[in-house]
Amino acid sequence: MSLSIYNSYSRKKEVFASITPGHVGMYVCGPTVSGESHLGHARPYISFDVVYRFLQAKNYKVRYVRNITDAGHFEEEGREAEDKVSTKAQLEKLEPMELVQKYTNLFHWAMKEFNCIEPSIEPTATGHIVEQIVMIEDIIAKGYAYVVNGSVYFDVKKYAAHHDYGKLSGRVIDELLEANNRTQVSRDLEGQDEKRDAADFALWKAAPPEHIMRWKSPWGEGFPGWHIECSAMATKYLGTSFDIHGGGMDLQFPHHESEIAQSTICNHTSPVKYWMHNNMITINGRKMGKSYNNVIKLTELFSGTHPLLSQPFHPMTVRFFILQSHYRSPLDFSNDALIASEKAFKRLWEAYENLKKLVPGSNENASDKELDEKVTQWLHQFEEFMDDDISTPKVIANMFELAPVINSIKDGLIKIDAIKVSTLQLMKERFTTFLENIFGLKSIDGATNEVLQPVMELLLEIRKEAKSKKDFATSDKIRNQLTAMGIVIKDEKDGNTSWNIA
RNA sequence: GGUCCUGUGGCCGAGUGGCUAGGCAGAGCUCUGCAAAAGCUUCCACAGCGGUUCGAAUCCGCUCGGGACCUCCA
Numbered sequence: 001m002s003l004s005i006y007n008s009y010s011r012k013k014e015v016f017a018s019i020t021p022g023h024v025g026m027y028v029c030g031p032t033v034s035g036e037s038h039l040g041h042a043r044p045y046i047s048f049d050v051v052y053r054f055l056q057a058k059n060y061k062v063r064y065v066r067n068i069t070d071a072g073h074f075e076e077e078g079r080e081a082e083d084k085v086s087t088k089a090q091l092e093k094l095e096p097m098e099l100v101q102k103y104t105n106l107f108h109w110a111m112k113e114f115n116c117i118e119p120s121i122e123p124t125a126t127g128h129i130v131e132q133i134v135m136i137e138d139i140i141a142k143g144y145a146y147v148v149n150g151s152v153y154f155d156v157k158k159y160a161a162h163h164d165y166g167k168l169s170g171r172v173i174d175e176l177l178e179a180n181n182r183t184q185v186s187r188d189l190e191g192q193d194e195k196r197d198a199a200d201f202a203l204w205k206a207a208p209p210e211h212i213m214r215w216k217s218p219w220g221e222g223f224p225g226w227h228i229e230c231s232a233m234a235t236k237y238l239g240t241s242f243d244i245h246g247g248g249m250d251l252q253f254p255h256h257e258s259e260i261a262q263s264t265i266c267n268h269t270s271p272v273k274y275w276m277h278n279n280m281i282t283i284n285g286r287k288m289g290k291s292y293n294n295v296i297k298l299t300e301l302f303s304g305t306h307p308l309l310s311q312p313f314h315p316m317t318v319r320f321f322i323l324q325s326h327y328r329s330p331l332d333f334s335n336d337a338l339i340a341s342e343k344a345f346k347r348l349w350e351a352y353e354n355l356k357k358l359v360p361g362s363n364e365n366a367s368d369k370e371l372d373e374k375v376t377q378w379l380h381q382f383e384e385f386m387d388d389d390i391s392t393p394k395v396i397a398n399m400f401e402l403a404p405v406i407n408s409i410k411d412g413l414i415k416i417d418a419i420k421v422s423t424l425q426l427m428k429e430r431f432t433t434f435l436e437n438i439f440g441l442k443s444i445d446g447a448t449n450e451v452l453q454p455v456m457e458l459l460l461e462i463r464k465e466a467k468s469k470k471d472f473a474t475s476d477k478i479r480n481q482l483t484a485m486g487i488v489i490k491d492e493k494d495g496n497t498s499w500n501i502a
Numbered sequence: 503g504g505u506c507c508u509g510u511g512g513c514c515g516a517g518u519g520g521c522u523a524g525g526c527a528g529a530g531c532u533c534u535g536c537a538a539a540a541g542c543u544u545c546c547a548c549a550g551c552g553g554u555u556c557g558a559a560u561c562c563g564c565u566c567g568g569g570a571c572c573u574c575c576a
Contacts, residue, residue: 029576037576044576072574169571170506176572226574248576249507255575278576279507285568289575324525325515330508330569337514340526347525350539393516397524407540411533414541472535479537490539498539 003058003387005244006328008252008275009168013389018243019273024055024062025242027234027272029251030122032069033103037110038295039318039333040248040281040288046319046440047278047327047390048246049116053438054386064119065237067230068107070100071125071213071223096213100126110298113315115440121237125229129215132224132232135266136203144265148194150206150220156199159261168260168275169253173199201258203228227258231271234259240267246276250287278327283308285332296333313338316444320345323392323439342444348396349443351403352431354410360424361417368418371405375419378402379430386438395434402427411493445500460489460497 003016018024028048031037045066055062111118125132136152139145145154159165160173176199202225207214214221234242240263247256256275263271280287283294296306304312321341325331366372378398385394406427408414416424435441459478466474479489482499489499 032575034574041576047576166505171572172505175504250571250575253505253571254573280570280576282569287570287575291573291575321514329515332514334514336526340514342526344525347539354540388518391516393524397516400524404541408542411540413533467535470535476536483538488538491534491537493533493540 003054004389005274005276006389007273008277009272014274016274018060019241022059022061024060024244025238026052026055026062026064026244026246027230027238027242028064028066028119028245029230029247029255030066030068031103031107032072033100033107034072035103035290036297036299037103037107038288038297039301040295042110042114042298042318043281043322043327043331044246044248044278045111045116046114046322048276049114049440050323050392050438051244051246051276051390052117052119053440054390057433057438063121063238064117065121065123065234066119067233068104068122068124069229070097070104071129071229072226097126106299110315113298113302114319115316115442117440123233123237125224125233128229128233128236129224131236132228133204133217135228135232135235135262136224137218138266139203139262142265145203146196147219150222151194151202152204152219152225153195153200154203154258154261155196156201156261157197159265163261163264165261166253166257169257171253171257201225201227201254203262227255228262230255231259231262231266234271235263235267241269241271241273243272244274244276245272246278249277249279252277279330281322281331281333283333288333308335310335310339313342314444316441317342317345319439320396320441323441324396326389326391326393328389344400345441346444348399348403348435349441351399351406352435353443355406355428355431358406358409358416358424358428360421361415362421363417364421366418366420366423367415371414372419372423375402375405375423375427379423379426382430382434386434392439395439399431399435402431445502456487456499460499464497 004013005016006012007014026048028044031041048064048066052062052064136145139154140147140152143155144159145152156165156173157177160177164173165171166173166176177197204217204219204222204225206220206222211223213223215223234245245256245259260271263269282288283296286292286294288295296308300306301309301313301318302315304310317338318341321338322331324341324344378401381398382395385391385398388394405414409416409418419427459482463475463478466472466478482489486502487499488502489497491497
């Protein structure tokens with residue numbers, strides 16, 4: 001009954017024990033709001049939403065911090081970063097905060113669509129410039145950073161002499177330092193020649209005149225480096241050492257490695273007890289990412305307006321699709337895979353709806369002991385599987401084992417008293433807890449329309465009358481026309497007819 | 503080039519050395535006025551070659567293939 005999670009830092013599954021009993025501090029790297037979120041972004045936020053929900057289900061009080069990266073080098077997609085001294089009127093100029101607002105709103109919208117619970121705190125980088133500057137000053141004071149031309153760099157070589165820089169990402173420090181000597185350094189990153197060593201990373205960057213986001217600092221006008229915000233905000237809200245830090249695998253290096261270095265110098269302690277990293281979503285076997293130019297934006301996914309998509313996909317379908325694989329495995333996207341997930345999810349959800357309507361029998365003794373035991377075992381495994389490094393696909397597999405049992409009871413193929421009353425109750429409770437509360441899934445169809453409901457009842461009543469008079473022309477007309485409108489009706493075994501919006 | 507991960511049936515995906523993953527698709531059957539749905543049954547696997555073992559998809563080695571990171575990146 002105890003949770004084990006795979007710790008990227010030790011590369012082992014470890015039994016989870018929170019630093020403060022009963023409480024968990026969790027930090028997850030949030031989005032950079034300089035562009036629209038795509039399918040790849042959905043994975044960490046859904047995966048860690050499930051972790052968050054599961055920890056809460058295990059009665060932990062969780063403080064979940066997920067940042068918004070809204071500082072840095074900004075330009076609008078398809079539009080060059082504009083010169084601040086351009087002659088354009090104020091309102092025509094690119095206003096960074098306007099962009100940030102737009103994409104933050106879009107991100108929040110997507111998270112809501114995915115039914116992700118909002119984090120406890122969602123700090124922004126721009127709102128914590130002061131904290132970052134203070135932290136950088138501290139690192140300088142401790143001798144692990146140096147200032148060059150208004151920029152500040154972290155001294156990796158000095159740090160690595162006494163700490164294991166590279167451990168998290170499995171990097172060999174000597175090679176990183178040697179990268180210095182590589183001739184094919186084609187990175188024309190500004191300031192590269194200012195560094196003492198190529199492995200050093202920026203804590204603060206001096207802003208060139210055309211840079212539109214800039215703040216005053218002890219070193220001149222500039223903006224924070226790429227890694228300091230997470231260290232500063234995590235420390236502020238979760239303390240110098242906290243339980244879980246999550247994010248995509250692609251952030252392990254250099255981002256998380258650098259976070260460890262910064263925080264370790266400032267706080268004299270390693271910041272994170274358990275590092276959790278989700279794997280990538282691939283498309284045709286390749287990571288979905290801006291640089292590969294193969295992204296499917298969430299807006300395109302939900303609306304079906306991408307060349308690779310044959311139809312729109314409901315956010316719950318996408319969420320289910322992601323939960324069907326383990327968070328540490330790569331997940332290959334395709335239109336067909338999503339269609340399969342959609343069908344699977346609909347079938348599972350319908351079984352769940354059927355389950356909720358089952359009326360318990362009166363027998364406390366199971367007439368089919370073997371079945372009762374199997375059902376009980378499948379149900380108990382829900383938690384066991386989740387305890388084993390959040391194995392959502394295994395839980396889902398068990399749910400699919402149970403679906404035929406539920407449907408058979410509903411259709412009378414299995415008698416209700418084949419299983420104990422208590423087993424049925426457990427089944428209802430477990431399904432609601434895991435499907436709704438922990439997996440965060442909800443119904444996909446919008447058949448709860450209050451106006452439509454009585455209209456449908458009327459239509460189905462007319463059809464029923466026609467059928468009873470063997471007037472199949474009328475009954476089929478109703479069914480076919482409704483199907484054409486996207487409403488599917490099914491004649492149930494008990495003589496009733498159910499319907500839903502496809 | 504360096505570090506690491508990975509290769510499961512038509513597709514997607516679990517797999518802790520021995521016992522059914524699961525889903526989608528396919529085939530057959532049951533139910534049904536006909537459908538749909540549901541239920542039952544069924545076909546199709548472990549990249550290749552060696553090795554360890556009583557026994558390997560699972561451990562080791564090699565070969566081939568794929569990917570991630572080394573640069574902003576979930």
